[in-house]
Amino acid sequence: MSIKLKSVLLLDDNLATNYFHKKIIEKSGSTELVLEFRSGINALNYLGQEGIEPPELMMVDINMPIMSAWEFLDKFNKLKNKTNFGTKIILLSTSLSPADKEKADEIPLIKEVLLKPLTKESILRVVADIRA
Template identity: 40%
Template sequence: MTQKLNKILLVDDNEADNYLHKLIISEAQVAETIVDQPDGKAAIEYLLGEAGKLPPDLIFLDINMPRMNGWEFLEAYKQLPDEAQKAVVIVMLTTSVFSKDRERAERLPNFSGFLNKPLTEEDLLRVLREHFPDRFE
């Protein structure tokens, strides 16, 4: 059984990465909607605007971004009203090769995974099967 996610949110300042990741997600046909935001601040504003509407099921979050990086996003995310915190899964998707970043992420309560860029279809499907087993076998 495969039931598409309603929405995937990409939070990354790299337009080329967003383009590639949207292409991979689109070709896999696993989400009704794919939205990208250029940094954590824009993503928080987007989530606040989506509160009570259709929040994302999955967020792919970069670490290194201007204005508000991935760590700052996670701190701000915890402060959002409950209706804006409906993302089921937040996965760090980054070029960081530092083991300290992975260890820091693993200590976070809303941490669901850590992947290195670029996102591959194999990585995407593994995340979906792990975190949405009722939708993706």
């Protein structure tokens, strides 16, 4: 069985971080398509469109202006309940506070929290876990 995903959605307000993570994901050969968004609002608008295939994995930065990861996940969960999303979510952070870790552990949508920057090895491990 192939471990390649159909699509991964990156959500980070930092353009350089999204660019770097997109390149790492592409080099890992773990997905056919990388969708990147810098705004939770834009990502939700995309995900709410009729007929789109939801990504199998979303990697979401915890600290974003306008809409934090927590707000995004609350709105995504409402959207998810209306459709058939099987999306796994990874939160990304430059430094994980104990409060963020506790909050993440309480949200079933979140598979795990990873520190930035992503590495090829971390991507391959996450994808293998999803496919297992």
